[in-house]
Amino acid sequence: MDRPLVALVLAGGTGTRLYPASRSDRPKQFLPLVGDRSLLSRTVARASFADEVFVCTREAFASEIPDHAPEATVIVEPDGKDTGPALVYATHRIGEVVGDCVVLALPSDHHVGDGGAFEATMRTGARVAAETGSLVAFGVEPTRPDTGYGYVEPGADRGDHFDLAAFREKPDAETAARYIESGCLWNAGIFAWTPDALRRAALGSPLAPLVEALDAGDPETGFEAVEAVSVDYAVMERAEDAAVVPAAFEWDDLGSWDALERVLDADAADNVALGEALSVDAAGNVVASDGKHVSLVGVDDLAVVAWDDRVLVAPKAEAQRVREVVAALKEEGRF
Amino acid sequence: MDRPLVALVLAGGTGTRLYPASRSDRPKQFLPLVGDRSLLSRTVARASFADEVFVCTREAFASEIPDHAPEATVIVEPDGKDTGPALVYATHRIGEVVGDCVVLALPSDHHVGDGGAFEATMRTGARVAAETGSLVAFGVEPTRPDTGYGYVEPGADRGDHFDLAAFREKPDAETAARYIESGCLWNAGIFAWTPDALRRAALGSPLAPLVEALDAGDPETGFEAVEAVSVDYAVMERAEDAAVVPAAFEWDDLGSWDALERVLDADAADNVALGEALSVDAAGNVVASDGKHVSLVGVDDLAVVAWDDRVLVAPKAEAQRVREVVAALKEEGRF
Numbered sequence: 001m002d003r004p005l006v007a008l009v010l011a012g013g014t015g016t017r018l019y020p021a022s023r024s025d026r027p028k029q030f031l032p033l034v035g036d037r038s039l040l041s042r043t044v045a046r047a048s049f050a051d052e053v054f055v056c057t058r059e060a061f062a063s064e065i066p067d068h069a070p071e072a073t074v075i076v077e078p079d080g081k082d083t084g085p086a087l088v089y090a091t092h093r094i095g096e097v098v099g100d101c102v103v104l105a106l107p108s109d110h111h112v113g114d115g116g117a118f119e120a121t122m123r124t125g126a127r128v129a130a131e132t133g134s135l136v137a138f139g140v141e142p143t144r145p146d147t148g149y150g151y152v153e154p155g156a157d158r159g160d161h162f163d164l165a166a167f168r169e170k171p172d173a174e175t176a177a178r179y180i181e182s183g184c185l186w187n188a189g190i191f192a193w194t195p196d197a198l199r200r201a202a203l204g205s206p207l208a209p210l211v212e213a214l215d216a217g218d219p220e221t222g223f224e225a226v227e228a229v230s231v232d233y234a235v236m237e238r239a240e241d242a243a244v245v246p247a248a249f250e251w252d253d254l255g256s257w258d259a260l261e262r263v264l265d266a267d268a269a270d271n272v273a274l275g276e277a278l279s280v281d282a283a284g285n286v287v288a289s290d291g292k293h294v295s296l297v298g299v300d301d302l303a304v305v306a307w308d309d310r311v312l313v314a315p316k317a318e319a320q321r322v323r324e325v326v327a328a329l330k331e332e333g334r335f
Numbered sequence: 336m337d338r339p340l341v342a343l344v345l346a347g348g349t350g351t352r353l354y355p356a357s358r359s360d361r362p363k364q365f366l367p368l369v370g371d372r373s374l375l376s377r378t379v380a381r382a383s384f385a386d387e388v389f390v391c392t393r394e395a396f397a398s399e400i401p402d403h404a405p406e407a408t409v410i411v412e413p414d415g416k417d418t419g420p421a422l423v424y425a426t427h428r429i430g431e432v433v434g435d436c437v438v439l440a441l442p443s444d445h446h447v448g449d450g451g452a453f454e455a456t457m458r459t460g461a462r463v464a465a466e467t468g469s470l471v472a473f474g475v476e477p478t479r480p481d482t483g484y485g486y487v488e489p490g491a492d493r494g495d496h497f498d499l500a501a502f503r504e505k506p507d508a509e510t511a512a513r514y515i516e517s518g519c520l521w522n523a524g525i526f527a528w529t530p531d532a533l534r535r536a537a538l539g540s541p542l543a544p545l546v547e548a549l550d551a552g553d554p555e556t557g558f559e560a561v562e563a564v565s566v567d568y569a570v571m572e573r574a575e576d577a578a579v580v581p582a583a584f585e586w587d588d589l590g591s592w593d594a595l596e597r598v599l600d601a602d603a604a605d606n607v608a609l610g611e612a613l614s615v616d617a618a619g620n621v622v623a624s625d626g627k628h629v630s631l632v633g634v635d636d637l638a639v640v641a642w643d644d645r646v647l648v649a650p651k652a653e654a655q656r657v658r659e660v661v662a663a664l665k666e667e668g669r670f
Contacts, residue, residue, distance in 0.1 A: 019630075020630070278664065280656065280659045280660055280663065281656075289646070291644065292641075292644045292645060292646055293644060293646070293669075294646040294647075294648070295355070295646065295664075296647075296648050297647075297660050298650050298656055299648055299649060299650060304648050306641060306646045309626065309627045310627060310629075310630070311639065312629075312630045313629070313630070313631050313632075313634055314634060315633050315634060318632065318633045321615065324615045324616075324632055325630045325632050328613055328615065329613070329630075334628075
């Protein structure tokens with residue numbers, strides 16, 4: 001492949017469901033949830049095979065990016081409007097700076113296992129993007145009918161990739177089982193494309209006003225003209241040439257506290273802890289702290305999180321409901 | 336009554352069941368669990384009708400007593416051996432310093448309601464102690480068949496007091512109901528006696544070697560010669576002349592975290608909080624913190640405590656089991 005391979009790491013989100021570790025001024029990607037380094041730092045390290053690395057983030061987080069990704073070039077998005085506008089904008093900027101290339105768009109706050117499959121899979125996707133001019137999604141082989149993930153449905157088999165038949169939103173349990181039965185894959189939120197391919201696809205999407213404003217050199221007006229929307233539904237699903245590359249690496253979006261069960265080692269009673277915990281007749285709990293010592297006695301299947309001057313307790317199975325806590329705190333201006 | 340009335344506040348305990356608020360270097364009596372002031376400070380203020388106030392504590396806590404009780408005289412017990420040796424020793428010291436008097440022995444870590452009944456009841460007990468030479472216990476009118484308290488059984492009615500028939504250890508639920516049916520009272524752990532009366536009774540008890548050593552001016556040897564034992568069973572129950580004065584004030588020993596339910600106001604979902612808490616679909620919980628903000632979502636009937644760099648979560652009904660956590664932490668030298 002002649003084109004340079006550019007990693008574009010998206011680091012503008014907040015990850016509110018990981019409150020109180022994630023806060024308005026400390027988004028999820030800055031947290032060391034797996035190992036000693038932040039998720040962002042690990043993502044950038046994982047992408048080190050790329051010729052260049054860019055990190056796209058919001059103004060408020062920009063000054064901290066070098067702490068996590070000292071070698072990366074920072075792109076500041078004019079406004080936080082989900083992944084669609086951010087990726088169209090950042091890919092446009094990369095095209096201006098680097099010229100023709102293949103962009104590999106990577107979330108900054110997911111967990112990927114350490115096996116070698118990641119780089120090989122990314123290189124395959126980049127080659128497909130360069131050779132076919134398609135927008136390429138990556139579909140992770142599911143290990144369970146997860147209702148917290150989106151799915152991608154592969155279409156015709158093209159050898160090292162599939163046509164993209166459809167994106168599927170987070171399903172209920174029955175639908176998730178059917179998706180897996182029919183060969184759907186987890187949508188990893190990772191994409192590969194050339195700047196030109198994304199530009200053409202975005203022109204046929206609700207993001208067209210942004211593309212036109214970028215052409216006119218006025219990104220602020222472009223962001224004002226579009227809604228907050230994910231790239232999956234705004235662009236990928238409408239694209240005439242979209243592909244799926246299957247991925248076999250271990251992957252988790254660490255979307256809520258119960259996810260720690262899947263990435264940390266459990267004790268004999270199936271408790272997992274990020275930080276120090278003491279369990280007495282307590283089983284199946286998830287503990288996370290910034291160094292505080294957490295004792296559990298006689299409780300099962302809870303998520304207990306202590307960070308800074310905040311504590312959260314919820315049933316592990318209802319970890320998604322942290323959203324409700326954050327909503328209440330935001331109303332008080334205390335998130 | 337000619338004899339001076341001396342309040343003797345016992346402040347040598349640790350209150351381990353209130354971990355993590357109570358720690359090896361911060362006993363329960365130093366904590367502001369009700370209102371803004373420590374339990375010790377409130378106890379001393381409550382005893383301000385006495386002519387003098389002494390606080391008996393262990394060496395490790397002695398330097399902090401003036402922060403809570405600036406006007407009190409501090410007595411340091413040679414060793415921590417429960418209330419029996421401490422009260423015999425401190426009463427002996429008071430006899431040396433003050434001369435003949437009535438000593439009112441008060442725990443420093445209990446809650447007493449603000450009504451005026453406390454002083455009147457204490458004065459009655461002191462008068463009985465002075466006039467009859469009895470050792471006087473105080474029995475609180477029970478409001479429920481509590482299994483966490485000891486009971487005192489009144490004997491013959493003597494007008495303003497009863498003979499003491501027996502002390503009863505913490506009962507099971509059925510026994511507690513029977514105690515209440517038969518007129519038993521909660522043992523408040525408060526006593527009144529003259530120095531001479533306690534000396535005589537202690538000479539007929541397992542604490543006799545301590546009395547003899549005190550007479551010989553050698554308290555250290557006296558403490559080495561006796562076991563750790565409560566004054567209730569070592570002295571009071573064996574005494575020939577022991578009395579009970581009934582008490583009608585609100586009283587709680589704040590023995591474990593579930594006790595906060597009884598002394599704090601609840602929200603609409605029956606949650607109580609010492610410190611800031613946010614409850615979303617959570618009911619019947621007890622929260623306590625040193626200023627940390629605690630969020631609960633979807634959990635019921637838990638005790639959640641956050642103090643310093645420690646967090647504890649247990650079912651409210653199993654709050655006694657904090658002992659098990661403390662035992663494990665002590666083994667690690669981390670209590």
